[in-house]
Amino acid sequence: MQTFLHKIQEKGADMSRTAIYVRQSAERADSVSLETQEQLCRQETAPEDAVTVFCDRGFSGKNTARPGFQAMMQAVRSGQIDRVLVYKLDRISRNLADFTQILRDFQRYGTAFQSHTEHFETASPMGQAMQNMLMVFAELERETICARVRDAAFSRAKRGFDTGGPPPAGFRRVPAVIGGIHTSMLEADAHAADIQAGFAHYCRAEGTVSAVCRLWTDMGFQPVRGKTWATGTVSRMLRNPVYVQADSQVYAYLAKKGAELCVPAELPAQHGVYIYADRRLTSSRLTDLHGMYAICAPHEGLIAPALWLACQEKMDRALPCRRSGTKPRSFLSGLLYCMRCGSAMTPVQGRSAVYLVCSGKKRGICEGAGAVWRLEEAERLVGAVLAARLETLRKTGVIRQQDDRTRSLQKALERTEMRRRMLLQSITEADDADVMRAAAEAAAQMEHTCTKLRQQIAAAGKHEAVNLPEWAEADAGFRCNAAKILLEYVLTDGKTLHTVLR
Template sequence: MIAIYARQSVDRADSISIEQQIELCRYETRGEEYTTYVDRGYSGRNTNRPQFTQMMSDIRDGFINTVIVYKLDRISRSILDFSNMMEDFGRHNVQFISATEKFDTSSPMGNAMLNICIVFAQLERETIQKRVADAYYSRSRKSFYMGGPVPYGFRKVPAVIDGVHTSMYEPVTEEAKAVELIYGMYSQPDTSYGDIVKKLSELGITKRGGSWARARIREMLINPIYVRADIAVYEFMAENGAEMENPPADFIGENGCYSYKSRDVKKAAAAELSGERIVLAPHKGIVDSGVWLRCREKCMSRKQVIPSQKAKNSWLCGKVKCGECGYALIAKEFRGGRDRYLMCSGRLNSKTCGGAGTLHTNEVEKLVYGEMKNKLAQLGKLSCPDRTVSSPEQTALEAELAEIDREIKVLLEKIKECDKAMFRYISERVNELDTRRSEMTERIEVLKGRNDIPVDEIDCHLTMWEELSFEDKRRVTDILIRVIYVTSERLIIQWRI
């Protein structure tokens, strides 16, 4: 049996189609019976192609004695793959014919010419790959739109950059509110991906008609496309190993960032910045840099599986880590809470750490509290009235308020086209929404006064520390401290201020 093999990676006007390849190969059959093997949309850089694999299986089973292709590069562009294929053909006495190149594989000279041609086929493939990579790298450095799905929170709009017609992102008001809700919730110490998914579901906020998933939430939280990048973002990314394409002076707290893999990096952990190339984007960001940085740091700190239960045994939970292995210290209580200890999760879960020693929770809390007071005493009274930390409830209410405003607007637009019955329904619905809107606005004002902690008042909170609730202690600690590394011998605090 004769086999005709045809392959086309991309259907373009200037490339020869599958049908044309088969038609040209039919002449070489001289009227004998043949079967076709066709791989559409597959590259010749390797042999991971379903119909090629089937053809080689049929050859080994003795069903095929001749293989015809339109051109050498249709069957392979790799020297190694082609050499292995020709060895298989020789073992099974299969004749190989290239319809346009006319090689006689029965002679040493014919085999030599065949191998020379496949060398040039591989060279062509690698040259094309290099040219495409260089063009991609050059265009991405200039902040051109490089394709791909449009991130949630944005729409794609036409743009002209350096005289070149391209595209850029533009925030979508309704989706941007949901993005702010997601970041606002996750910036709180106790909030998990699951908490966010649950809240979005309760509010009826979908991901463009689809459901949310924890993995998608995490992808959003580590994506710099949302941040209004300022110098703090620049320094954070540079310190964590990212390759920065723009100078620090360009980071003025307005634009988002594109993130690409560096040219010499094959694979890196998604949460890590090492190996990332950061390019300032032309679009406006959505999330304040301080909130984005807190979320990014929280994602990076999750090296181990985080327990599903909320912190309850110490206000240090989520901040304090083993000074030996870097894994989280878990607060444990024994004898009804009379004995409280911090234990290394790396030792508890996998025995990978020798442990941080005996750490009494009360003693560590006392030491950290003292260090926070000393830090504020060194700095004097801070003046950062714009930096506040809103509660998840406030952020959720603000997002729901935006949804109510949108619904009221839509209903009012329909009034001029409706009949009496519909008018009555719209009036009742608008009144309901307006009542709910008033209630929510009042609640938000209360929360702003109760839950927002301006940084310039933290010193006051520390003087009345024992009067604060457990959650307020955690929130004050989150504002001041990035992470704490502790053993029985030492305590190291990385400050945010």
């Protein structure tokens, strides 16, 4: 992007000081060049005027973060400009709020404003009214263009075309022809084996995101930026279905997470999945896929579906236990409350230990729960109660287990639900009434089949004892999940912990 430039004609002290502002966001055949804009604006000046030209090449008018524009406004505020000339109103701004503020600044510092194309000035009331109306349509035009760009990007992604951006780690971009159109697609690069090793390492019982970071660093596999991997980056990579050799179970998982499926009737073997979303409405963590689209990609994935799903299940179990902010991790988070005011007890790091403090006291609505509890002591006492409860469950054998037939029924249910979603999606895209009617009837039949499968799954399940880990040997994820399932809440009055089981 080219920054601003000044062209100054030195004249006498009694001349009008005029600023010409020109802007071009992109060089296209149908756009007016910066030089042409300047020449047309100079037609509105007198020979004796002192003219300063401020230029912004490669900057959009959606905001005022433009070096040439900022330099011009600084000259206006310092009293160096009497009049501002533009070729067209949308050259100075395409945002109505910004444009209104610009006019206010011009009025405050006694600077006139004139547009060459629209033939009016801010000095007349009609000119002011017309400027406001035109800027409304300029903003509407910009939003329309953005909507067209988003629709075009989604259409390309839906057909498997490349939508730009750097390729994910472990892939490179290569030329390809898809549907007779020249585009590009992903292909495994030299670090594909490192990606596979990272997924396998995380799926181990002792595997963590931090351990994968260390593994890749030790293997010499570095991120695009920096020398070491960040846990947030690795977590998103483990979540990203672009790496999986997707099958029906993978698509069923993505649909369960809220994604809308865009897949062919016959799934190609071992292909990855693109996740497409409007960046204005969604985050990049891939933990909630509502509002996103799961699109069958043309490239071949790197990770077997069973391994990828095992990693997702492990990360889903760890979600309730992840740290928020800088507070210490505890399986009591969200379950421990003050008996006096009902506020949550929150962990606070002290000099030698982590203490539990009433959040109501910090807000000034409570005197506190009484004596201060150490988090370690509270976890030990409540953990003993949960350990006893787990031992009871082991002896009574009330834990529901699935046999091979139940698992087979579950897979059949997932496949049927996925085909039903695809049929419902085809109804919204069909133009022929007969096709829509046939698809609706088939979807209704599949819903009936799903209902029967659910009933068979409920009847096939059986209760039997399983080998639950001992509380003292359980990891943080198991303790969090067990506490969420077994505990209703824990109350404290400073001297006693009152544990209420479900």
